Amino acid sequence: xxxxxxxxxxxxxxxxxxxxxxxxxxxxxxxxxxxxxxxxxxxxxxxxxxxxxxxxxxxxxxxxxxxxxxxxxxxxxxxxxxxxxxxxxxxxxxxxxxxxxxxxxxxxxxxxxxxxxxxxxxxxxxxxxxxxxxxxxxxxxxxxxxxxxxxxxxxxxxxxxxxxxxxxxxxxxxxxxxxxxxxxxxxxxxxxxxxxxxxxxxxxxxxxxxxxxxxxxxxxxxxxxxxxxxxxxxxxxxxxxxxxxxxxxxxxxxxxxxxxxxxxxxxxxxxxxxxxxxxxxxxxxxxxxxxxxxxxxxxxxxxxxxxxxxxxxxxxxxxxxxxxxxxxxxxxxxxxxxxxxxxxxxxxxxxxxxxxxxxxxxxxxxxxxxxxx
Numbered sequence: 001x002x003x004x005x006x007x008x009x010x011x012x013x014x015x016x017x018x019x020x021x022x023x024x025x026x027x028x029x030x031x032x033x034x035x036x037x038x039x040x041x042x043x044x045x046x047x048x049x050x051x052x053x054x055x056x057x058x059x060x061x062x063x064x065x066x067x068x069x070x071x072x073x074x075x076x077x078x079x080x081x082x083x084x085x086x087x088x089x090x091x092x093x094x095x096x097x098x099x100x101x102x103x104x105x106x107x108x109x110x111x112x113x114x115x116x117x118x119x120x121x122x123x124x125x126x127x128x129x130x131x132x133x134x135x136x137x138x139x140x141x142x143x144x145x146x147x148x149x150x151x152x153x154x155x156x157x158x159x160x161x162x163x164x165x166x167x168x169x170x171x172x173x174x175x176x177x178x179x180x181x182x183x184x185x186x187x188x189x190x191x192x193x194x195x196x197x198x199x200x201x202x203x204x205x206x207x208x209x210x211x212x213x214x215x216x217x218x219x220x221x222x223x224x225x226x227x228x229x230x231x232x233x234x235x236x237x238x239x240x241x242x243x244x245x246x247x248x249x250x251x252x253x254x255x256x257x258x259x260x261x262x263x264x265x266x267x268x269x270x271x272x273x274x275x276x277x278x279x280x281x282x283x284x285x286x287x288x289x290x291x292x293x294x295x296x297x298x299x300x301x302x303x304x305x306x307x308x309x310x311x312x313x314x315x316x317x318x319x320x321x322x323x324x325x326x327x328x329x330x331x332x333x334x335x336x337x338x339x340x341x342x343x344x345x346x347x348x349x350x351x352x353x354x355x356x357x358x359x360x361x362x363x364x365x366x367x368x369x370x371x372x373x
Contacts, residue, residue, distance in 0.1 A: 021257070022117055023070075023110035031111065033062045043086050045162035045204015046112050050082045053111040057082075057104070070107040071100055072246050077232055081108065084230040085164065090185050090207040092170075092226075095234035098300020100246075101210040104234070105166050108208060113163040118154035122169040128180045131155055132190060145194040155207065156190055162202030167209040171219050178225055181207070185228035214298065236301065240286065243274050243301055250305045255312055262316035265308050265323040272365055273328060276355075277304050280336065280346070285354060292350055295336050295343040307331040329368035348373060 024031060031048075034056055040049035048056075055062065057078050059069030071078060084091045085108070093101040109116040120130060133156050139149035158165035170178060184190060188201040209229065211221070237243040247270055255264060265273075275286060277299040284291050297303075311327040319327055336350075337343040351373065355366045 023106050024114050024116055026257075027056075027068075027070075027107075027110070030056060030062070030065065030067050031114065033065045034067070034111075037062050043204065045202065047114050048111060050086060053082050053108065054078060056111045057107055068249075071104050072242060072249070073100075073234070073237065077234065078104070080230075081232050084232070085112065085206050085208070087230075088188070088206075089230045090209065090228055092229035092231045093208065093210045093234055094213060094231055096213050096236055096300060097298045098302030098304075099234040099236055100301075101212075101234055102166075102168055105168075105208040105210055109164045109166060113204075115163060116166070118158045118163065118165040120154055120165065120167045122167060122172040124172060124174070126173045126177055128177050129153075131177065131180050131184075133192065135194075147195070150192070150195070155184065156199070158207075159184075159188075159190055159201040159205050160199060162204035164204075164206045164208060167207055169212060170209045171211045171221060173219060175219050175222065178219065178221060182222075182225055182228060185225075236281075240271075240274060240278060243278065243304075244270055246301055247274055247304050247308065251308045251312070254305065254309045258309070258313075260309065260312045260316050261321065262312040262319075263322050265311065265328075268361065269323055269328060270308065272362065273304050273308060273332070276332065276350075277301075277335075279354065280350060290354065292354060293346045295338065295346045297336065297338040297343070299335065303335055307335050325364040325368040326371075328365060329372045332369060333372045344373075 018025070034052045035048050038048045038052040040051050042049050046053075054075070055067055057070050058075050060067050081091055081093070081104070093105060095101050106116045109118075120126070131153055133153055134151045135145070136149045136151055139146070143149070152160070155165045155167075157163075167181075170181075185207065188205065189198050190201075191198045237246060244267075248264075248267070251270070252264055254260070255262070279285050279292060280294055281299045283294045307328075308323070308331070311323050311331050314327045314330060315321060315323045333347070336347045351366065351369055355362055355369065358366070
């Protein structure tokens with residue numbers, strides 16, 4: 001007789017097949033260790049105390065287990081974010097693309113609730129129903145409005161369970177859709193007129209929203225909605241060493257999760273990519289001696305991580321298994337040149353006026369970039 005598969009073994013099996021595991025699955029061991037060691041008071045609806053959440057996000061020791069830092073930057077910003085969620089205020093994370101807004105919001109909800117999957121993804125096509133609720137129309141036509149026919153949004157489910165919902169890229173939504181959040185955040189209840197009822201939020205409910213500074217002017221948040229949030233601005237890494245550390249850490253994690261058949265790029269390769277991105281992003285060389293033109297793209301830390309992971313895929317499948325200059329050059333061309341007419345000239349000038357004049361360490365990458373340009 002075949003052995004019956006348990007729920008836990010099924011979950012383990014399914015988790016191993018996930019292309020991208022949620023934070024609470026990927027870091028389950030760390031979360032469990034922190035919960036067991038946690039001796040501090042926990043707010044209503046939280047699975048661990050604010051101090052334990054901070055240790056999970058910023059790293060530290062939990063007994064013999066090393067807690068890996070999830071966010072490398074200003075610890076004080078993380079403390080402010082966590083403290084906001086203890087109150088009845090919602091949290092808005094603002095920053096340039098690639099400053100780990102979504103990454104931080106996912107890990108905060110994973111630590112606080114053990115579930116980071118209640119997510120509304122803001123787009124130009126997001127509707128008010130996706131924020132509140134909609135209906136199973138077959139059931140609605142057959143038997144009228146009922147609890148069974150109600151399809152609850154992630155925010156609705158978070159209100160009922162007293163947990164945290166995430167609202168990604170809120171400024172991508174139309175203004176009238178954004179404003180549907182005002183009553184939810186003010187009254188802390190959701191009205192369902194068709195059922196003549198209101199659902200109050202349970203203790204522990206909150207929202208973590210993210211907004212991209214590049215989207216300012218697309219659908220600006222109203223002053224009324226902004227007042228419902230505590231705003232934390234996540235800066236780009238100030239020091240190149242910090243950005244290199246972030247990139248190396250995330251590339252290593254991606255390589256493991258995606259089973260990339262290549263060695264991790266060398267420290268020199270990572271430093272070269274980060275240097276190129278920082279210089280083109282800021283419009284000057286790192287030493288401040290030369291001004292350069294910036295391309296139309298963002299060239300964020302997240303894009304540097306993606307470029308290096310793609311270079312590993314190239315090296316593993318079509319190269320030597322070791323990331324070389326040719327693998328990096330292919331990714332750099334695509335990352336920098338988003339607008340063929342403008343960005344191609346910017347990239348050519350950077351190669352000629354900056355990279356060509358650097359030492360022998362840069363020669364192989366320069367030659368490979370020229371071949372691809």
